[in-house]
Every structure is written in C-alpha cells, then in structure tokens.
Amino acid sequence: MTERVVPPARRRRRRPTKQGVVLSEELIVATALRLISEHGAEALTVRRLGHALGADPSSLYRYFRNADDLMLAVADEMIGRVLREWRPGGDWRADLRDLGLRMHAGALSHPQATVLSAYRVTGRVHEIGAVEAILGVLRGAGFPDAEAVRIYHAFIDTTLGFAALDAGNAALPRAAREAEQRVWRETYAGLPEETHPHIAATVPLLAASMRGSAYPTALDMLLAAAAARLARVTREP
Amino acid sequence: MTERVVPPARRRRRRPTKQGVVLSEELIVATALRLISEHGAEALTVRRLGHALGADPSSLYRYFRNADDLMLAVADEMIGRVLREWRPGGDWRADLRDLGLRMHAGALSHPQATVLSAYRVTGRVHEIGAVEAILGVLRGAGFPDAEAVRIYHAFIDTTLGFAALDAGNAALPRAAREAEQRVWRETYAGLPEETHPHIAATVPLLAASMRGSAYPTALDMLLAAAAARLARVTREP
DNA sequence: CTTCACAGGTCAATGCTGTTGTCATAAGCT
DNA sequence: AGCTTATGACAACAGCATTGACCTGTGAAG
Incomplete structure (x- = not known):
C-alpha cells in the first residue's frame, strides 16, 4: 500500500483541482485559519474546508493524515506568526x-x-x-x-x-x-x-x-x- | 407543538425503558460521569450513554434539550462536589x-x-x-x-x-x-x-x-x- | 372502577461528520 | 515520447446528534 500522505520534500506535481486551485499545505492551513475566524471553530470540517478551497474533501488527506493533524498544523502556524515578530x-x-x-x-x-x-x-x-x-x-x-x-x-x-x-x-x-x-x-x-x-x-x-x-x-x-x-x-x- | 423536555417539577410518570430502567435527570448525569471516568472522555456520546442506561438514545432528549445542556448539568454537579470538601x-x-x-x-x-x-x-x-x-x-x-x-x-x-x-x-x-x-x-x-x-x-x-x-x-x-x-x-x- | 390525557419510551429517518478504497489523469523525469 | 506516480475525484461507510411520528401505559379525575 502506498502512503496517502507524501512528505513535502518529495512532492513534485502541483496539479490544479477541478476548480483550478493549486493546493499546498500552506494554502490549506491559511484557508482553515480564515474559515475559523470568519465562521467560528465549528465551521472547520473537512468537507467545508474542501469546499472553501475548491477541492474534494478527500484531497486534503494527501496533505494531512487526518483532521487532527491539520489542527496541529493550524496551531503551529499561529505560533510561527507570533514568533516571527518577537525580537x-x-x-x-x-x-x-x-x-x-x-x-x-x-x-x-x-x-x-x-x-x-x-x-x-x-x-x-x-x-x-x-x-x-x-x-x-x-x-x-x-x-x-x-x-x-x-x-x-x-x-x-x-x-x-x-x-x-x-x-x-x-x-x-x-x-x-x-x-x-x-x-x-x-x-x-x-x-x-x-x-x-x-x-x-x-x-x-x-x-x-x-x-x-x-x-x-x-x-x-x-x-x-x-x-x-x-x-x-x-x-x- | 408540545415541548420535548418537561420541567422536573411537572414530571409524574416513571415509566421503565424496554430494559426495565427508570430514567431520571440524576441517573443520567451520574451515568454520564461514570462513563467519562471509566472509558475516557470520548466515550460520552448520546448513543453510548443511551446504551449504558439501557434506553433508546432519543429518550435522553426528554430530559435535556441537547448534548451541551447535558454537559453543563454534569459540570455543575462537579463544582458542587469540589467545594463541599474544602475546609x-x-x-x-x-x-x-x-x-x-x-x-x-x-x-x-x-x-x-x-x-x-x-x-x-x-x-x-x-x-x-x-x-x-x-x-x-x-x-x-x-x-x-x-x-x-x-x-x-x-x-x-x-x-x-x-x-x-x-x-x-x-x-x-x-x-x-x-x-x-x-x-x-x-x-x-x-x-x-x-x-x-x-x-x-x-x-x-x-x-x-x-x-x-x-x-x-x-x-x-x-x-x-x-x-x-x-x-x-x-x-x- | 373506568376513563382518558399525556409523559415518555421507541422507531425511523435526516443530514451531518471523518475517513478510505479505487480509479483517472496529468506532471515531470528519463 | 513514454513511463511512473503524485495527486485529485468519486463513491461508499460507519458513527454522530437530532427530530417527527407513533404508541403505550401511568396516574389522576370523575
């Protein structure tokens, strides 16, 4: 069985979705953050995130092992934004x-x-x-x-x-x-x-x-x- | 439309479930607490709670408006238990x-x-x-x-x-x-x-x-x- | 002692949810 | 030009909270 999630380093193709969006870990995380702050925490579901991105929900599983993994990426991005400005x-x-x-x-x-x-x-x-x-x-x-x-x-x-x-x-x-x-x-x-x-x-x-x-x-x-x-x-x- | 949840004061009948259990707000809260501590927090779902009580899951909606309402009743019971023991x-x-x-x-x-x-x-x-x-x-x-x-x-x-x-x-x-x-x-x-x-x-x-x-x-x-x-x-x- | 309203248990259905097996296709290397 | 395979899409599944409709037996009233 081939792994569903391919490590970022080995990613090569940037194939657009049917709706023309080129997915990436960064885009998914950023969209998730936007979704949460615009419509509340309960708005963050795999289906809704897929819809907001213009992609099939199952496509997200090419980037994150599961929804919890995605949540951790969102949390880490928030830490990163703060740390980047601290001197x-x-x-x-x-x-x-x-x-x-x-x-x-x-x-x-x-x-x-x-x-x-x-x-x-x-x-x-x-x-x-x-x-x-x-x-x-x-x-x-x-x-x-x-x-x-x-x-x-x-x-x-x-x-x-x-x-x-x-x-x-x-x-x-x-x-x-x-x-x-x-x-x-x-x-x-x-x-x-x-x-x-x-x-x-x-x-x-x-x-x-x-x-x-x-x-x-x-x-x-x-x-x-x-x-x-x-x-x-x-x-x- | 008749209200699904009847206020405790107006409750009269204690009709047993198919499995012979007589439900009550207290029994449901106590069972929920037991379920959480025995099988972990994720074990508390309406379905599982119904099963543990020996009742149809939908029966619980005769006692609590929704799952969150049930959670708050559980939390309230916890606060009481802690304060009662502090001297x-x-x-x-x-x-x-x-x-x-x-x-x-x-x-x-x-x-x-x-x-x-x-x-x-x-x-x-x-x-x-x-x-x-x-x-x-x-x-x-x-x-x-x-x-x-x-x-x-x-x-x-x-x-x-x-x-x-x-x-x-x-x-x-x-x-x-x-x-x-x-x-x-x-x-x-x-x-x-x-x-x-x-x-x-x-x-x-x-x-x-x-x-x-x-x-x-x-x-x-x-x-x-x-x-x-x-x-x-x-x-x- | 009978009647009968209705509390409350149950069933079935709805529309969510995350997740996965499978297939199709195009990107990019050789 | 051809091959490999990354990656998007589809369909299906199980489990979730919730609800409308149904039905039954309880308990009070007459």
Whole structure:
C-alpha cells in the first residue's frame, strides 16, 4: 500500500483541482485559519474546508493524515506568526514578558482556533523554535537547567492556559458573553453585606477587574517569583 | 407543538425503558460521569450513554434539550462536589494552595465537562461561595482591597486556565495523547545540538517535566509573589 | 372502577461528520 | 515520447446528534 500522505520534500506535481486551485499545505492551513475566524471553530470540517478551497474533501488527506493533524498544523502556524515578530533584547525578564504578551494577544486574535489547539503539542517547526528560544533566554539568564525547565513549563502553560480561557470566553456567542457581564453587574452587585461581606466590600473593584484578562498580573507575578529564585540561586551556587 | 423536555417539577410518570430502567435527570448525569471516568472522555456520546442506561438514545432528549445542556448539568454537579470538601484552616497561603489543587484535581477527574465549562461565569451558588471564600482569605491575610481583588483574579484564572489546558489534554482521544508523548520522546529528543543547543542540553528534564502538569509550580510561584507583595505592603502602610 | 390525557419510551429517518478504497489523469523525469 | 506516480475525484461507510411520528401505559379525575 502506498502512503496517502507524501512528505513535502518529495512532492513534485502541483496539479490544479477541478476548480483550478493549486493546493499546498500552506494554502490549506491559511484557508482553515480564515474559515475559523470568519465562521467560528465549528465551521472547520473537512468537507467545508474542501469546499472553501475548491477541492474534494478527500484531497486534503494527501496533505494531512487526518483532521487532527491539520489542527496541529493550524496551531503551529499561529505560533510561527507570533514568533516571527518577537525580537529578544537581552533582558530575560523583559523578553519573556514581551513574548508572553505577544502569544496571548496572538491567541486572542484567533480565539476559535486557540480553543481547539492551545492544549496541543504539535512537535512542528514553530513550536520547536519557541521552546528553544524560551529555554535559551532562561539558560542565558543564569538559571540552572532543572530550574530553567521548571520555569519554562510554568511560563508556557500559564500563557497557554490563559490563552485558552480568554479565547474560550471571546469565542462565546454574543448573547452568552453579555449574559456573563450582567452576572457581575447584577447578581454579584446585589449580594447583601450580611451574607457576603467580602464581595459586598469589593464589588466595584471586582466588576472592573473581571472585565479584562488577569494574564498580565499573573505573568508579572510569575516573573517576579522567577527573579527571586534566580537571585537566591546565583547568590549561593 | 408540545415541548420535548418537561420541567422536573411537572414530571409524574416513571415509566421503565424496554430494559426495565427508570430514567431520571440524576441517573443520567451520574451515568454520564461514570462513563467519562471509566472509558475516557470520548466515550460520552448520546448513543453510548443511551446504551449504558439501557434506553433508546432519543429518550435522553426528554430530559435535556441537547448534548451541551447535558454537559453543563454534569459540570455543575462537579463544582458542587469540589467545594463541599474544602475546609480552610487559617493560613492564607496554605488554604489557597489547597483550594487550587482541589479545583484542579476535580476538573481533571472529568476533563470533558471541564473543557466545556471552565471559562464560563455561572453566577450560581457554588461559584459565588468560592469568590466570597477566596476574597475572605486574602482580605483576612491583610491584603488591601485592590490588591486582594487583583490576586483573586490572577489566582482563579490561573487555576481555571490550567484546568482547561490539562483537561483539554486529558480529554484527547487515546491515540492523540500517546502521539504527543511520542513527540517529546522522539522529535524533541532527536534534535541536533548544533541547531537546538538548549533543547538538546535539557531534553531529559524537559520530557520528564512535560509528562505532568506545571500547575503546582505555577501556583507556588504565584503565591510566593503574593507573599512578597504582602510583606512589602504591611511593612509600609 | 373506568376513563382518558399525556409523559415518555421507541422507531425511523435526516443530514451531518471523518475517513478510505479505487480509479483517472496529468506532471515531470528519463 | 513514454513511463511512473503524485495527486485529485468519486463513491461508499460507519458513527454522530437530532427530530417527527407513533404508541403505550401511568396516574389522576370523575
């Protein structure tokens, strides 16, 4: 049996589809991303993607082993777009802060795709590039290997976790999102001081805070803790 | 047109299915939870749930408007179970650590439900109780209101973010999860030192770390940063 | 004790979904 | 010019959530 998917390196022919489109891995991924951001995550089906490309759905299986494989390629492309614009400046804490904020923002610009891919390990070029870059920043800063790996893991998963959370919220249908805003302004604001003293005392602050993401706060706290560890480690090797 | 779903209050008849099972909302939710933990998240389909209950799949639509409605009922039951077991002991840092770990573990025990519900604001009793409790712990520890709210927000969203992330991974079909393990052991382990020095230098540590969740690490770093802030604030009011 | 409305279980059908075996054809190498 | 084979297309399959129509027996009312 010949393999259905031919590795990109061995591809030779660029045969157009009946509708005249020349398929490629890049075109498929780009179209998938467009489909997701235009019509929502549930719009991404093999059939619809084939239709949007002007190709038979089964043709996509010449490029990806299955739908999950395609999803990973989409996720990796998103990482790549963020990484391509990040320029580390030499200050580890500022660099990681910048990268984290960029990844979070990048994820939120395609919330539907983020919801489907934030928790995936792609093993593809861009993801590998990100791992190498972050580890490089941490090791370059003087973190011992074990500590660098621990902090890398906490950093990347905090970032991806917030990305998934905030993207999930952003991807909610309009009505549901507005209903949640109302919960803070009405349900929580109306709780009596006798039964819920702490909420009653802080509800204006609370409602204001919950409107935005806590990612910057969490990121800064994470980096502050990392800096404290680094100071302790470098003082007594 | 008569409504398919009859509100629980108006239910009267407990007619057994062909296989002699008397259905109820509670039985269906409990069976769904059992199905998820016994056979994995992907085992929860309307067809399989119907089969496990000994009823026609379409019967479930007499109790839930659709599959998502059923999932939310399952998620709601989970929240109740976690909060019912948490007992704060007076040490703010230990209490928050305990609650965070419990919430994370609870979410992971039913990943499918978590994926669909982690980013939602319910405004229901258990959620309100959690907000009040966490704010109480922080204010009781001496955090000023603004600081308490900031840390509350970072704490709860870090926890929910990791819950979503790790649950998303746990909810993956068996094959996909094993494929991701393989990526760390093979793809990352095989990268040459020349092009990826930092990964090559740390790959055993990396592969070991990525097997588990970084939540405990991230949580401890968050709490450490919070403690540092508290020390600074109480020193100079 | 009978009647009868209707809750609720079942069946069959619909239109999705991902996926694959098979075939046809044109691209590009020799 | 001819051959190989990459790659697009077609048709079919199993499994998915969901729904309209049907039918049965429960439980309350008279």
